[in-house]
Amino acid sequence: MKENLIITFLFISVCIFAQKNVKSDSIFLNINEHNTIFVQAIFNKIDTLNLNFDTGTTELILTNDVLKNKLKFSPKLYSTFYNLQIGNTNYKTKVYDAQLTGHGTDGRFGWDFFKDKIVEINYDKNILVIHSALPENVAKSKKFSKLKIEYFKDLFLVSCEIKQSGVENNDLFLFDTGFQRTAMLDSDLLAQEKFPTEKMAIIKKVIMKGAQGNEIPVITTNLSSLKIGKYKLKNVPVQITTSNKPLKDKNIHILGNEVLKRFNTFIDFQHNFVYLKPNNLYNEKYTDQKKNMKRTILQF
DSSP states (O other): OOOSSSOOOOOOOOOOEESSOOSEEEEEOEEOTTOOEEEEEEETTTEEEEEEEOTTOOSEEEEHHHHHHTOSSOOOTTTOOEEEEETTEEEEEOEEEESOOSTTOSEEEOGGGGTTSEEEEETTTTEEEEESSOOHHHHHOTTSEEEEOEEETTEEEEEEEEEETTEEEEEEEEEOTTOOSSEEEOHHHHHHTTOOGGGSOEEEEEEEEOTTSOEEEEEEEEEEEEEETTEEEEEEEEEEEOSSOSOSSOOOEEEOHHHHTTEEEEEETTTTEEEEEEOTTTTOOOTTOSOOOSOEEEEO
16 A cells, blocks of 8 residues: 555555456546546445545555445454455455545555456546456557566556656656656655756645645656656656655655556556557646646645
8 A cells, every 4th residue: 555645555465356257347437637547336245435546555445534434334444354346346355544545536446456467547438447368459559658567565666767958867666546646756766866856947846645644745846758668748747755755665756647647558467567558638738737836735
């Protein structure tokens, strides 16, 4: 799970497994103005919930308000397995609590529900599809960029390139559909690599709210270019951490859903690759594109 960001990274062993296998399971996918993607799911066979599909977390997290006021029963946290139906498939999962989650949702579930599957996120058709095998046309298509998945504990990362004032850096980014903005760059990692942050125009200072309500101060600045596979995005507003970073034991950049939503995606957890192809959101304006120096609060 993620830890102190939107993001409560509780590095726990994966204990989720599917009870009913289907060859291909299509689920209607919603995306709101905050870049939060979510689906309807049935918890413990009685409660219908809107849950954020968050690739930066694992297992199932529900907000304290939902746990207290919305459910028809009180689940035991952290240790007991419950049924969660997503689409036509039933999963067994433990439940964790958080103060906050993505806007308009009751909680979030992680990538490990599908650890032996292929996950398709299609923003053109508004569907989340769980495949038993990678469609042949995806691997053969030259329109898709293929990125290798690297793992850090229970998180998965992909390599991206950032560029500013002629300086290029390649690094691993947490692949995080639960982070609502474009990217969060780690200040220590940038300093270590001598990346010219002083030449990045400041857009505004931001306070971000973490899963437990904690505050994370960041500076929103303009990044000259962000390259993902063969696709390059220019003049991208990004956040740079100043303190209270999301991971305590690793300096890491985060790739968020305001970038990821611009691609129809196949995440192959069988062979550990991500395939990305631009969609109809590719040229959409960024939330922080206009300069605004006031202090703003964002929720993860």
